[in-house]
Amino acid sequence: MQPTLSDVAKEAGVSAITVSRVLNAPEQVRPATRARIESAIDKVGYVRNMLAGSLASASSRVIAAIVPSLSNVVFIEVINGLQSEFERHGYQILLGNTDYDLERECQLVRTFLGWSPSALVITGLRHSDACQRILQQWEGPIVEIMELGDAIGFNVGLDHTEAGRCMARHLVQRGYRRIIYVAAQIERDYRAELRYRGHREVLQAAGLEAPLLDMDQLGQFETGARALDQVLARHPNTDAIHFANDDLASGALLHANRQGIRVPEDIAIAGFNGLPIGQHVTPRLTTIVSPREVIGQMAAREVIARLEGEQTLYSSHDVGFTLSVGEST
Numbered sequence: 287m288q289p290t291l292s293d294v295a296k297e298a299g300v301s302a303i304t305v306s307r308v309l310n311a312p313e314q315v316r317p318a319t320r321a322r323i324e325s326a327i328d329k330v331g332y333v334r335n336m337l338a339g340s341l342a343s344a345s346s347r348v349i350a351a352i353v354p355s356l357s358n359v360v361f362i363e364v365i366n367g368l369q370s371e372f373e374r375h376g377y378q379i380l381l382g383n384t385d386y387d388l389e390r391e392c393q394l395v396r397t398f399l400g401w402s403p404s405a406l407v408i409t410g411l412r413h414s415d416a417c418q419r420i421l422q423q424w425e426g427p428i429v430e431i432m433e434l435g436d437a438i439g440f441n442v443g444l445d446h447t448e449a450g451r452c453m454a455r456h457l458v459q460r461g462y463r464r465i466i467y468v469a470a471q472i473e474r475d476y477r478a479e480l481r482y483r484g485h486r487e488v489l490q491a492a493g494l495e496a497p498l499l500d501m502d503q504l505g506q507f508e509t510g511a512r513a514l515d516q517v518l519a520r521h522p523n524t525d526a527i528h529f530a531n532d533d534l535a536s537g538a539l540l541h542a543n544r545q546g547i548r549v550p551e552d553i554a555i556a557g558f559n560g561l562p563i564g565q566h567v568t569p570r571l572t573t574i575v576s577p578r579e580v581i582g583q584m585a586a587r588e589v590i591a592r593l594e595g596e597q598t599l600y601s602s603h604d605v606g607f608t609l610s611v612g613e614s615t
Contacts, residue, residue, distance in 0.1 A: 288423050289330040298326035331419035349589060350398035351407040352382040352391060354475075355504075358533075360559055360578050361409070364431065367582020368407060375590050377404065384409075386474035386504070392417035399424055405589045411435045412476055427592040429585045433477055434604055440592075442585045442603045446477045449574045449607050450484025453528055453556055456572070458492050460615055462526035462554055465489060468513045468538075469530040470501040478530035481558060485528055497521065501534075510537025514547075526554035526615065532561040532573055539567050539614060554615040560608070569613030577605050 295302040300323060308315050308323045315323070326332075351368055353361040369379055380403060382394040392414045399406065399420065405427040413421065421428060421438045428439035433446055457465050467485050469478045486496040499517060503509045513534060517524050529535035535557030542549050549555050549569055557564055560575030584603055 288425055289332040293330050293332065295326075297330050298323045328416040329419075331416070331423045346402050346404045347377050348380050348401070348403045349377050349405045349407065350380045350382065350401075350403040352384060352394050352398070353409050354384050354386045356381075356383045359561060360531075360576070363578035364582040367579040367584075368586045369582075371583050371586030371590065377590075386471070388412070388414045388417065392420070395420055399426075404593055405429070407431060407585050407589065410477070411437060411441065427589050429588055431581055431585050433480070434602055437602060440585075440588050440601055440603075442581050442588065442605065444576055444581075444605055444607050446480035447484040447487075449558065449576075450481030450486075450528075451488050452484075452607070452609055453481075453558070453572075453574055454485040454488035456609060456611070457526050457528060457554065457556065457615065458488060458494070460526075460554070462615075463494055464521070464524050465494065465526045465528060466497045466499055466517055466521055466524050467528045467530070468499045468501065468510075468517065468534060470504050470509055470513075470534060472498075472500045472530070475504065475530065478558075481530065506533055507537030507540065510534035510539075511541035514538040514541050514553075518547075518553075524553060526550075526556070529555065529557045532557035532559045532564045532571060535571055535573070535614075536561075536563045536567055539569075539571060543568070549614050556615050560610055564612070565610075572612040572615040573610050575608040575610050577607070580605050 292302055295305045300319065304315065305323055308320050312320055349372055355361050372379060380398055382398060384391040384394060395417050407429050409432050411430050411433055430437045430441040431443055433443040434441060467482050469482060472479045482498060489496040499513060501509050501513050510529065510533065517527055527538065529538065535555050539549055539555050547553060557571050557573040560573050564571030564573050584605065
């Protein structure tokens, strides 16, 4: 049962009128009371309904989708997959971007659900406590995408830990022994951290060290170039770099070409995602290919099935991944 305004009032020990005033004219409420009510809103998972009267119960043809980036081609392809399926069934997307910020994600969830969408597609399985409560109490279909695990509703994605293991096994089998994993703001991009865990497991099992370099900017070409310089300066004996994504890896590879560093003879470079750029650089990038558009399509189909009352047999779907071996390793 979704929490009501009365539930918030009870939790905060105030009247429903005071709660309403905080929602509509917060400047009229004392800061201490306002803080107590805002805390109660988070605790009970209350979502304000932005649609009045009879409109609130009307069937919406809008489906909310929340992704961590609108500049990353990975999520553009996921959105394309969602949109193509939703539009075929007469639905439109209400799109939000978290910028990898869980607090911003919670704000978007609260706002979007307040407009009574038919369903919600949200990226990842990790949410703030307040967001988790809202999602668990919302009564509409929820699909969490991009990874696998215990989901609130249904989830579609791939096993990132196994993807990290897969690339690490490839590098070890190729004879590389001084391998470093390079990420960018790994605490925010936690799926990259899952891949690092898998990478580290394989290297440790082989009796190898598993150093991590975490760059201070999210993965762009220039960040990958800087990362290559830092690796060579701090770990000059490194013979392979496993990058958290293809943007970083491609940036490092292009920089290596400019500096006369031979890939893979001097240092091997590998990535993740299977972006087009990696297949057009020289040498061609070794990477893990994730089926991004398929994730969007399958998530959308699952949402439509639930909205149309169809019986679904699974709570999770693994789309898998493919190791694409280029000349960079």
